[in-house]
Amino acid sequence: MKSFTITEISTLLQGELVGSTTQKITGPEELEKAEAHHITFIGSSKYISKWKDSKASVAIVNTNLDIGPEENRALIKVKNADLAMARVLEIFAPEPPVFDIDIHPTAVVHKTAMIGNSCKIGANCYVGKNVSLGDGVVLYPNVTILDETSIGKNSTIWPGTVIRERCEIGAYCIFHNNVSIGADGFGYRPSDDGRGLVKIPQIGTVIIGNDVEIGANSCVDRGKFSATIIGDNCKIDNQVQIAHNCIMGRSCIMAGHSGLAGSVTLGDGVIIGGSASIKDHTTIHSGVTVGAGSGVVGDIPAGKTYLGYPAQESRNMLKQWVMMRKLARQ
Secondary structure, eight states, X not given: OOOBOHHHHHHHHTOEEESOOOOOBOEEOOTTTOOTTEEEEEOSGGGGGGTTTOOOXXXXXXXXXXXXXBTTBXXXXXXXXXXXXHHHHHHHOOOOOOOSSSBOTTOEEOTTOEEOTTOEEOTTOEEOTTOEEOXXXXXXXXXXXXXXXXXXXXXXXXXXXXXXXXXXXXXXXXEXXXXXXXXXXXXXXXXXXXXXXXXXXXXXXXXXXXXXXXXXXXXXXXXXXXEEEEOTTOEEOTTOEEOTTOEEOTTOEEOTTOEEXXXXXXXXXXXXXXXXXXXXXXXXXXXXXXXXXXXXXXXXOTTOEEETTTTEEHHHHHHHHHHHHXXXXX
């Protein structure tokens, strides 16, 4: 079991140690659930009152909070408790699952596939014709990589993920369980006789940049003509849908159950809240935040916050909600 002294943790975080404790720290935990061997986190004033009743021996706190240590309980003051928490979680993180051998005997790897140094390929994986895996790529069991796909170095693909043919994946990416990359986009038109639907072939691909993380059961569909593109450092939550020919800029965030219809364009740093939906052929410019559950039906200028269904600029929508509450009371 990993354990650290508060001095070691404070030094790692470059924080200010206030108070002291003799307790060794064996892991992080929430304020209410923490025991004496835990370190906890206070990033907001609304949690200060819970510190006195918590059993944690150490709390990482923002420097702007008015809070003091307790007997044999210390504080580590930092500029940003959330970022410090991430660093603490890193040092206490358990090791990932172990591969006994680099390429499991049940894995099927095409003879033309190019496998980089130190790659790991788990049981029942399939690596197709002319696939390229960069150095240090890890494929956990039951991953499928179809023909002519490339994956950059040190990317990790968790079980059940399928990456279809001709996709381009960058370096340092993480795809969680059952991610689907490069499935056909949703394209149909009524037939001439009006008695059925005609499938529109989806002959494009998917291009994903570096350091992209995609959550479990999310889907990124291939382009109809060219490519669906996910920019560097985008973070996509579980059960997210990204349709054909969408383009996401750098460092965008999409929370769970949100979705982009076809040919949506996001600028850099766009944040899409949970369960929000974006209409096809819409452009959301850089720095926009779309609130959870919102429905975007038109373009949004840079830097705005939009809420509601249909989504409107936050100030206007909040005024409408206030007026509706007043009317409901009459």
